[in-house]
Amino acid sequence: MSSNTTDNYKLWENRYNTPGRTPRAPEPFVVESLPFMQRGKLLDVACGEGRHALYLAAADPQFEVLGLDRSPTAIKTAQKRANLMRLSAQFAVLDLEEEPLPPGPFQTIVVTRYWQEDLCPKLVERLAPGGCLVYESYTLDYLRYGERTCSHLLRSGQLRESFQSLGLIVDFYAEVDRPQTREYSARLRAHAHL
Numbered sequence: 001m002s003s004n005t006t007d008n009y010k011l012w013e014n015r016y017n018t019p020g021r022t023p024r025a026p027e028p029f030v031v032e033s034l035p036f037m038q039r040g041k042l043l044d045v046a047c048g049e050g051r052h053a054l055y056l057a058a059a060d061p062q063f064e065v066l067g068l069d070r071s072p073t074a075i076k077t078a079q080k081r082a083n084l085m086r087l088s089a090q091f092a093v094l095d096l097e098e099e100p101l102p103p104g105p106f107q108t109i110v111v112t113r114y115w116q117e118d119l120c121p122k123l124v125e126r127l128a129p130g131g132c133l134v135y136e137s138y139t140l141d142y143l144r145y146g147e148r149t150c151s152h153l154l155r156s157g158q159l160r161e162s163f164q165s166l167g168l169i170v171d172f173y174a175e176v177d178r179p180q181t182r183e184y185s186a187r188l189r190a191h192a193h194l
């Protein structure tokens with residue numbers, strides 16, 4: 001691991017180890033996208049403590065949910081919450097920069113607040129024919145609300161261009177300013193050809 005990667009890993013481990021953390025609500029865009037998601041295997045990429053994986057598993061038992069994240073602490077919390085909620089969602093530790101994605105294919109893939117450019121073709125490969133991708137992540141405009149690591153931020157239009165150029169059909173795209181939570185993100189919903 002490079003020192004940047006190690007720092008990022010530690011940052012998330014420390015955050016997830018902070019006592020008294022409570023489950024966070026799902027992103028409104030994920031909730032809005034529920035009717036468009038194909039039922040079947042669902043992958044939540046860089047799922048953190050599983051707020052979307054758990055929400056979706058509870059919303060419809062037809063989702064067979066798998067959440068992946070590099071943080072063992074987050075994955076342990078997510079799996080514990082799934083068990084308490086009696087949900088069949090599964091979680092696993094995986095470093096997306098170092099390890100391959102599980103084979104799939106997945107009918108739906110969800111990614112929020114995580115950007116890794118070279119992951120895009122791998123996500124498209126794992127999407128089932130007609131499968132749905134729901135993606136939301138921060139753009140460079142987020143910098144107006146404070147300091148961030150630029151390599152994790154999207155250029156304007158980049159999210160749409162990345163998946164369009166890989167052959168997905170874009171059903172929805174928007175860049176959204178949320179001053180109340182001091183966030184600026186791009187939202188994409190797209191599907192694979194049948």
Ligand SMILES: C[S@@+](CC[C@H](N)C(=O)[O-])C[C@H]1O[C@@H](n2cnc3c(N)ncnc32)[C@H](O)[C@@H]1O
Nearest residue numbers: 012046047048069070071094095096097112113
């Ligand atoms: C901003 S959080 C988003 C978590 C979740 N998607 C959400 O919206 O609540 C970013 C997540 O990416 C994970 N992460 C960072 N680098 C990773 C990597 N190389 N492989 C897998 N997960 C990684 C972190 O552990 C963290 O949980």
